[in-house]
Amino acid sequence: xxxxxxxxxxxxxxxxxxxxxxxxxxxxxxxxxxxxxxxxxxxxxxxxxxxxxxxxxxxxxxxxxxxxxxxxxxxxxxxxxxxxxxxxxxxxxxxxxxxxxxxxxxxxxxxxxxxxxxxxxxxxxxxxxxxxxxxxxxxxxxxxxxxxxxxxxxxxxxxxxxxxxxxxxxxxxxxxxxxxxxxxxxxxxxxxxxxxxxxxxxxxxxxxxxxxxxxxxxxxxxxxxxxxxxxxxxxxxxxxxxxxxxxxxxxxxxxxxxxxxxxxxxxxxxxxxxxxxxxxxxxxxxxxxxxxxxxxxxxxxxxxxxxxxxxxxxxxxxxxxxxxxxxxxxxxxxxxxxxxxxxxxxxxxxxxxxxxxxxxxxxxxxxxxxxxxxxxxxxxxxxxxxxxxxxxxxxxxxxx
Amino acid sequence: xxxxxxxxxxxxxxxxxxxxxxxxxxxxxxxxxxxxxxxxxxxxxxxxxxxxxxxxxxxxxxxxxxxxxxxxxxxxxxxxxxxxxxxxxxxxxxxxxxxxxxxxxxxxxxxxxxxxxxxxxxxxxxxxxxxxxxxxxxxxxxxxxxxxxxxxxxxxxxxxxxxxxxxxxxxxxxxxxxxxxxxxxxxxxxxxxxxxxxxxxxxxxxxxxxxxxxxxxxxxxxxxxxxxxxxxxxxxxxxxxxxxxxxxxxxxxxxxxxxxxxxxxxxxxxxxxxxxxxxxxxxxxxxxxxxxxxxxxxxxxxxxxxxxxxxxxxxxxxxxxxxxxxxxxxxxxxxxxxxxxxxxxxxxxxxxxxxxxxxxxxxxxxxxxxxxxxxxxxxxxxxxxxxxxxxxxxxxxxxx
Numbered sequence: 001x002x003x004x005x006x007x008x009x010x011x012x013x014x015x016x017x018x019x020x021x022x023x024x025x026x027x028x029x030x031x032x033x034x035x036x037x038x039x040x041x042x043x044x045x046x047x048x049x050x051x052x053x054x055x056x057x058x059x060x061x062x063x064x065x066x067x068x069x070x071x072x073x074x075x076x077x078x079x080x081x082x083x084x085x086x087x088x089x090x091x092x093x094x095x096x097x098x099x100x101x102x103x104x105x106x107x108x109x110x111x112x113x114x115x116x117x118x119x120x121x122x123x124x125x126x127x128x129x130x131x132x133x134x135x136x137x138x139x140x141x142x143x144x145x146x147x148x149x150x151x152x153x154x155x156x157x158x159x160x161x162x163x164x165x166x167x168x169x170x171x172x173x174x175x176x177x178x179x180x181x182x183x184x185x186x187x188x189x190x191x192x193x194x195x196x197x198x199x200x201x202x203x204x205x206x207x208x209x210x211x212x213x214x215x216x217x218x219x220x221x222x223x224x225x226x227x228x229x230x231x232x233x234x235x236x237x238x239x240x241x242x243x244x245x246x247x248x249x250x251x252x253x254x255x256x257x258x259x260x261x262x263x264x265x266x267x268x269x270x271x272x273x274x275x276x277x278x279x280x281x282x283x284x285x286x287x288x289x290x291x292x293x294x295x296x297x298x299x300x301x302x303x304x305x306x307x308x309x310x311x312x313x314x315x316x317x318x319x320x321x322x323x324x325x326x327x328x329x330x331x332x333x334x335x336x337x338x339x340x341x342x343x344x345x346x347x348x349x350x351x352x353x354x355x356x357x358x359x360x361x362x363x364x365x366x367x368x369x370x371x372x373x374x375x376x377x378x379x380x381x382x383x384x385x386x387x388x389x390x391x392x393x394x395x396x397x398x399x400x
Numbered sequence: 401x402x403x404x405x406x407x408x409x410x411x412x413x414x415x416x417x418x419x420x421x422x423x424x425x426x427x428x429x430x431x432x433x434x435x436x437x438x439x440x441x442x443x444x445x446x447x448x449x450x451x452x453x454x455x456x457x458x459x460x461x462x463x464x465x466x467x468x469x470x471x472x473x474x475x476x477x478x479x480x481x482x483x484x485x486x487x488x489x490x491x492x493x494x495x496x497x498x499x500x501x502x503x504x505x506x507x508x509x510x511x512x513x514x515x516x517x518x519x520x521x522x523x524x525x526x527x528x529x530x531x532x533x534x535x536x537x538x539x540x541x542x543x544x545x546x547x548x549x550x551x552x553x554x555x556x557x558x559x560x561x562x563x564x565x566x567x568x569x570x571x572x573x574x575x576x577x578x579x580x581x582x583x584x585x586x587x588x589x590x591x592x593x594x595x596x597x598x599x600x601x602x603x604x605x606x607x608x609x610x611x612x613x614x615x616x617x618x619x620x621x622x623x624x625x626x627x628x629x630x631x632x633x634x635x636x637x638x639x640x641x642x643x644x645x646x647x648x649x650x651x652x653x654x655x656x657x658x659x660x661x662x663x664x665x666x667x668x669x670x671x672x673x674x675x676x677x678x679x680x681x682x683x684x685x686x687x688x689x690x691x692x693x694x695x696x697x698x699x700x701x702x703x704x705x706x707x708x709x710x711x712x713x714x715x716x717x718x719x720x721x722x723x724x725x726x727x728x729x730x731x732x733x734x735x736x737x738x739x740x741x742x743x744x745x746x747x748x749x750x751x752x753x754x755x756x757x758x759x760x761x762x763x764x765x766x767x768x769x770x771x772x773x774x775x776x777x778x779x780x781x782x783x784x785x786x787x788x789x790x791x792x793x794x795x796x797x798x799x800x
Binding site: 009010012013014016017020021024027028031032037060061064065067068142217218219220221222224225228229232233235236239240245264267268269270271272274275 | 414416417421431460461465468624625628629632636639645664669674675
């Protein structure tokens with residue numbers, strides 16, 4: 001009864017196989033030369049994707065699978081972050097997020113204002129604020145450092161600044177449409193804040209309430225089924241109220257974090273993430289078109305990329321200054337990678353014809369540079385923690 | 401960098417959430433009234449799908465996800481079937497498959513010949529031969545009986561008769577095109593036989609060879625990654641040479657079956673299957689349009705459905721006669737459900753305008769009846785084994 005499914009299943013399966021294998025193969029090569037495998041998966045997309053060799057023309061279905069991959073990367077990261085912990089480190093995360101939004105915006109805006117008109121400057125500044133929580137989560141997962149305090153501060157801050165990024169997107173989107181709709185903006189801020197507060201403070205209590213009911217369900221894997229249903233629901237809800245779906249997925253993970261060991265969620269969700277995530281990172285890479293950079297555009301792009309790095313190091317590092325220089329650099333570098341939100345901001349500007357092709361290209365290069373540089377820098381800055389956690393992890397993976 | 405992904409992610413997420421939750425909710429209700437949950441998932445599709453309430457208009461992406469779901473149902477079933485065991489029970493499975501192809505074809509052809517012309521009779525006979533290995537595998541997985549000898553004989557036979565069904569499809573497809581291409585048919589038979597023999601006898605040895613290499617890979621979850629890559633590859637290959645993709649997925653599981661415990665594949669693959677399979681079963685249900693049945697068509701459809709049940713009971717049961725009546729009935733009932741291959745045969749006929757709308761409707765009803773009746777009958781016939789296996793499974797799920 002899967003007749004329509006049979007229309008060209010070969011093509012889809014071949015695409016999925018090609019993406020999965022090239023992503024994992026380049027990831028393996030990267031691991032062997034001591035670079036993070038996520039970087040290899042992104043590079044595989046850039047090399048084999050439509051802009052370069054063109055071997056893998058990612059279809060709509062692949063993009064949907066990639067979206068699910070992003071959702072499970074964040075859901076997995078959320079599962080490792082207990083709400084209690086997020087509340088404890090929440091103040092630090094908020095300060096890091098806020099400073100990490102203000103400093104990049106000001107630096108990006110100021111430089112582009114010197115070079116051109118106001119609107120371009122506002123858009124590029126806005127594109128510089130949001131850390132890519134997907135890439136950050138994966139890098140720390142690969143380094144097996146998700147359980148460290150610093151990783152949790154960074155991840156919490158990345159989630160908060162994604163929320164702030166979405167608010168800024170509504171602001172610049174209003175600019176693009178000819179005027180900011182302050183009511184709409186107020187509603188969005190209210191929804192985002194309400195959603196985050198509800199997920200951190202109330203939702204975990206609701207899960208505690210339904211927990212006895214879940215253990216009495218008759219279907220197999222009932223706990224996993226409930227967690228997956230909530231993950232899909234919150235991802236949709238987050239997208240619906242104007243935030244990124246992955247923010248919802250992160251909060252869904254957070255809500256189940258305290259029950260993950262008891263409900264045996266880790267190995268089973270890890271299986272799903274392992275299958276779907278490579279499509280997300282490959283797709284990220286496949287959108288990079290490096291051939292548009294020439295002349296003065298290259299100078300602007302390089303400067304903006306440097307400012308994007310420096311502004312997060314300064315902005316996000318400063319709130320951590322009394323914890324010592326090492327943590328300043330760690331947090332700053334952890335907040336460096338830009339991704340989906342930056343590109344959405346740029347696309348909104350491009351589609352409403354307010355942002356030029358060159359400003360768009362600058363944002364794309366900035367996301368590429370920060371995404372590519374962050375993993376090796378983080379591996380270097382966290383080299384001590386990686387050594388310390390190696391023994392624990394060997395034990396943990398044997399138990400798994 | 402997932403800009404295009406962002407175009408309407410809400411719609412897709414909402415569809416996925418709605419399908420997942422309705423499938424699982426109806427499945428839960430069915431479990432509580434002692435019916436198999438897979439039946440509930442199929443019914444959810446029939447009730448909420450486009451032909452009835454129309455709440456969930458399954459999109460192309462959902463169909464692709466459903467296809468992946470079918471692949472993982474078969475991959476999981478293959479993981480529980482060691483190649484050595486399949487070789488041991490292979491003779492029995494082959495006899496069950498062969499008799500279960502011949503008897504249904506003759507009965508279906510004979511009845512329809514009495515009622516109409518030759519070609520319709522050939523198509524309906526052909527649609528009656530292939531057991532739905534996807535539904536069979538899921539029913540035994542739900543009953544936790546996949547490890548029993550009878551389940552393995554049935555699953556092996558279902559795989560063999562799917563291969564035979566594909567050969568018959570090429571035969572009737574040739575008829576539809578105006579003449580059988582005997583060379584093409586010979587190549588298909590050769591490819592199918594070669595594929596099956598290679599997967600059962602040689603591929604497991606290859607896995608034994610690469611096994612030390614897999615343990616030395618640097619990426620995380622390397623064993624799972626290798627298994628998933630092979631699963632996608634073989635699914636594509638099977639579809640490419642004219643068999644169903646799910647046959648390739650089953651053989652991929654078979655190849656890794658002996659390493660599944662050591663490589664810790666079960667919980668992680670189970671997570672993927674749990675997430676994706678509901679979309680497959682929901683989609684099966686969503687294709688049922690029961691409103692076309694009226695008058696004499698209903699009589700024909702009822703007779704063909706009865707013949708479909710009786711012919712598998714007789715054909716598949718007979719080779720088991722010296723093992724006693726209980727096993728005759730168990731194997732016959734296990735081979736009852738028809739599914740994807742039957743509908744593909746009917747669709748090929750319909751699309752080439754050789755099969756009438758009413759013959760198509762008869763096949764659809766036949767698949768529905770056999771699919772819906774098989775699970776409760778199996779649960780009844782296996783009630784003793786279910787009790788015997790309960791203690792083992794409690795231990796197993798605690799370990800998991």
